[in-house]
Amino acid sequence: MSTLEYGGVARFYTELAEIPIPTSAQFVASNSTTAVIRVSYSVRDHERDTKRSISKTFTLTRPESQPVDWTLVSSTVYQDASDVQASVLSPSKKRQAILREIAEPSNGVKKRFVEIWADSRLEASLEVTKRHGPFHPDDYFKSLSFSPSETALLYTAEANPESVDNLGDDPYPTFRFNPNFGEGLYTKKRPTLYIFRWREPSSDAANFEGRVPKKDLSLVSLSLVQSPATPVVFGQASFATETQIFATGYEQTADGRILGIKSCFNRPSSIWELSLTDQSNANTTYCAANKIEIPGRSNRSPRILFDGDRKPCTLVWLSNPTFGPHASTVSLYTYDLAERLPRVLLEPDQANNFPGLYTDYSLIDSPFIKKSGEETYVVAQSLWRSRTKVVSVALDGGYVSDETKALDGQDDKQSLYNWSLLSSDGNGSVVCSRSTPTSPPQVVLLTIENGSFANIQVLDEPVFSAELQQELEKLTPCVIPVPNRYPTESVVILSKEPPKGQKPICVTVVHGGPHGTSTTAFTPSVLALALDGYTVSMPNYTGSMGFGEKYIQALLGRCGELDVGDCIATVRELIKLGISEEGRQVVSGGSHGGFITAHLIGQYPDVFSAAVLRNPVISVGEFPTSDIPDWAYGEFGVAFGPRTHMNPGTFAQLYSSSPIAHVDRVRTPALLLIGEDDLRVPTSQGKGYYHALKGRNQAPVEMFVFPKESHPLDGVEAARVSVEATRDWFARFSR
Numbered sequence: 001m002s003t004l005e006y007g008g009v010a011r012f013y014t015e016l017a018e019i020p021i022p023t024s025a026q027f028v029a030s031n032s033t034t035a036v037i038r039v040s041y042s043v044r045d046h047e048r049d050t051k052r053s054i055s056k057t058f059t060l061t062r063p064e065s066q067p068v069d070w071t072l073v074s075s076t077v078y079q080d081a082s083d084v085q086a087s088v089l090s091p092s093k094k095r096q097a098i099l100r101e102i103a104e105p106s107n108g109v110k111k112r113f114v115e116i117w118a119d120s121r122l123e124a125s126l127e128v129t130k131r132h133g134p135f136h137p138d139d140y141f142k143s144l145s146f147s148p149s150e151t152a153l154l155y156t157a158e159a160n161p162e163s164v165d166n167l168g169d170d171p172y173p174t175f176r177f178n179p180n181f182g183e184g185l186y187t188k189k190r191p192t193l194y195i196f197r198w199r200e201p202s203s204d205a206a207n208f209e210g211r212v213p214k215k216d217l218s219l220v221s222l223s224l225v226q227s228p229a230t231p232v233v234f235g236q237a238s239f240a241t242e243t244q245i246f247a248t249g250y251e252q253t254a255d256g257r258i259l260g261i262k263s264c265f266n267r268p269s270s271i272w273e274l275s276l277t278d279q280s281n282a283n284t285t286y287c288a289a290n291k292i293e294i295p296g297r298s299n300r301s302p303r304i305l306f307d308g309d310r311k312p313c314t315l316v317w318l319s320n321p322t323f324g325p326h327a328s329t330v331s332l333y334t335y336d337l338a339e340r341l342p343r344v345l346l347e348p349d350q351a352n353n354f355p356g357l358y359t360d361y362s363l364i365d366s367p368f369i370k371k372s373g374e375e376t377y378v379v380a381q382s383l384w385r386s387r388t389k390v391v392s393v394a395l396d397g398g399y400v401s402d403e404t405k406a407l408d409g410q411d412d413k414q415s416l417y418n419w420s421l422l423s424s425d426g427n428g429s430v431v432c433s434r435s436t437p438t439s440p441p442q443v444v445l446l447t448i449e450n451g452s453f454a455n456i457q458v459l460d461e462p463v464f465s466a467e468l469q470q471e472l473e474k475l476t477p478c479v480i481p482v483p484n485r486y487p488t489e490s491v492v493i494l495s496k497e498p499p500k501g502q503k504p505i506c507v508t509v510v511h512g513g514p515h516g517t518s519t520t521a522f523t524p525s526v527l528a529l530a531l532d533g534y535t536v537s538m539p540n541y542t543g544s545m546g547f548g549e550k551y552i553q554a555l556l557g558r559c560g561e562l563d564v565g566d567c568i569a570t571v572r573e574l575i576k577l578g579i580s581e582e583g584r585q586v587v588s589g590g591s592h593g594g595f596i597t598a599h600l601i602g603q604y605p606d607v608f609s610a611a612v613l614r615n616p617v618i619s620v621g622e623f624p625t626s627d628i629p630d631w632a633y634g635e636f637g638v639a640f641g642p643r644t645h646m647n648p649g650t651f652a653q654l655y656s657s658s659p660i661a662h663v664d665r666v667r668t669p670a671l672l673l674i675g676e677d678d679l680r681v682p683t684s685q686g687k688g689y690y691h692a693l694k695g696r697n698q699a700p701v702e703m704f705v706f707p708k709e710s711h712p713l714d715g716v717e718a719a720r721v722s723v724e725a726t727r728d729w730f731a732r733f734s735r
Contacts, residue, residue, distance in 0.1 A: 557637025
């Protein structure tokens with residue numbers, strides 16, 4: 001059969017994908033009458049084939065007599081911030097630190113700088129290009145913290161490899177194995193904490209005294225006085241005092257692995273207290289280290305609460321069990337810095353009607369608010385069934401509040417909003433973004449009134465063409481539960497207009513993980529299918545996050561059966577409800593969603609007219625080169641440890657749970673989309689499935705391989721081509 005022909009640029013996809021997505025925010029200034037908020041966005045630039053960072057600043061005022069009644073008085077135009085790797089305001093808000101990386105116009109060589117700004121004036125700047133490798137601004141390692149005196153900055157960057165000059169005649173260090181942090185983080189082998197100092201802590205840093213001469217600047221890496229028995233790498237570090245730092249320490253396993261940490265909440269990691277000592281040389285300051293021991297827990301994202309006098313009083317962090325499922329219900333821990341004792345503030349399923357805490361990998365930089373009086377709460381975004389909401393947890397007692405419940409309103413759009421928390425002012429206001437499956441994200445300011453976030457001020461709304469707006473208004477999203485298979489439900493996007501003749505083709509889009517979640521968030525690739533005339537169904541099967549720990553545990557050992565059964569039940573329920581019809585079904589999924597997709601077309605060969613699989617898991621027993629080899633064991637109910645290796649009995653068990661066991665029954669045309677640099681799911685999985693289908697010649701099969709793309713296939717061109725190829729494949733075999 002002839003190869004797939006290009007059907008042209010996907011209708012509306014480029015416009016949807018180029019809508020700026022809010023990623024973070026900072027309260028540049030905040031007092032009783034004025035707030036200045038800077039919001040950062042990520043935007044895809046298809047002309048340049050790159051993702052760009054932009055920012056926008058908003059100024060608001062309010063009368064002192066009406067403390068919740070904010071008025072937006074001005075906003076700047078979007079400003080390009082692509083050279084800013086990370087930035088942070090000092091506690092006094094008088095200074096801003098910027099980690100900047102620029103490319104030389106003549107040769108593209110990148111240079112790195114650390115800058116300290118006092119208002120609009122540059123107080124200190126140091127080029128660090130030769131001192132260390134790239135900055136680490138990601139969620140897993142990012143450190144960016146002023147010392148209390150605002151005379152030093154703590155950050156994370158990649159240490160340079162040992163130079164040949166230092167090695168002498170010894171070649172071994174050059175070739176000695178040094179594990180990296182896996183998918184999306186493979187360039188990170190030596191993340192290191194650095195302290196940039198431009199004044200002495202005893203100096204009067206309150207006032208700007210002019211540009212600090214380079215001779216007075218210093219940069220040192222941090223190293224431990226005594227190395228621990230298990231190698232550890234630090235990130236997510238913050239100053240508590242001038243000499244006390246708290247950080248996350250990532251540990252190797254007993255067999256010398258660093259297991260991939262991206263999207264994995266179960267890795268060996270702990271919270272460490274680092275104390276700066278007087279031992280130092282020109283390039284290094286040595287620290288004493290104290291590990292806060294909590295056996296069997298994976299701890300991360302330490303955040304420090306300061307009292308009114310800026311003295312550190314409480315440490316909070318996120319915690320999950322080590323090993324087992326790669327994502328589970330999050331526990332929230334606190335650590336009283338006077339008592340020096342950790343305690344659990346919030347455990348799984350602790351509160352009535354609350355499914356448990358399902359946060360992102362990290363909390364926002366300062367996740368504290370005050371609701372009434374002096375009572376402090378931790379604020380976070382958390383999956384709650386098929387939505388992400390903003391919740392608060394009282395530091396005194398662990399009481400949980402759904403902070404977006406009062407904002408849901410009565411109409412369908414408000415009740416489907418998916419929330420993302422961007423920043424807190426530490427008092428009674430937070431900045432969020434919110435979206436629905438058919439409405440791009442707004443940026444909003446929420447302010448507490450009478451103990452809850454009842455006041456909302458829209459700061460920014462996306463602008464798009466009238467034609468796109470008109471088409472979006474023809475669609476309606478909803479969440480449909482599947483009877484007798486609780487907690488299974490599906491986020492559905494369908495046309496408001498009744499079909500003329502046959503019902504639209506229904507695309508089942510299956511999420512991965514398996515402990516991911518399809519939410520009511522704006523997703524351009526999915527919305528593009530709906531705008532192209534498809535009904536879209538995104539099922540949340542048993543094991544999806546946001547429904548309770550009981551259901552995550554229920555999937556372990558039943559992958560390939562329970563998750564697949566929930567997805568086919570969703571297809572049948574939509575047919576029963578008259579939303580779709582038999583013979584007009586297609587399916588797509590990536591990673592574990594690709595695993596389910598391959599199972600569906602193998603176990604139910606007559607249901608789907610076409611399938612698209614992105615970096616799918618096909619044969620679970622053939623997973624040793626993945627950055628998460630434990631996944632193949634833990635998610636399938638097999639114990640994993642340092643001595644674990646594949647044996648015939650385990651392979652037979654995993655094979656029977658894998659889609660490859662059903663390959664002889666596949667009759668559905670299948671398109672495979674493979675990232676050539678995928679470290680999560682070995683490319684041999686998708687390529688092997690392609691050859692297995694090709695060799696059986698029972699249905700059309702095609703495969704696209706994307707150079708320099710990893711597991712998400714998230715590059716600007718790769719994402720666009722994936723959307724277009726999916727559209728063309730479905731159109732070819734289902735219309």
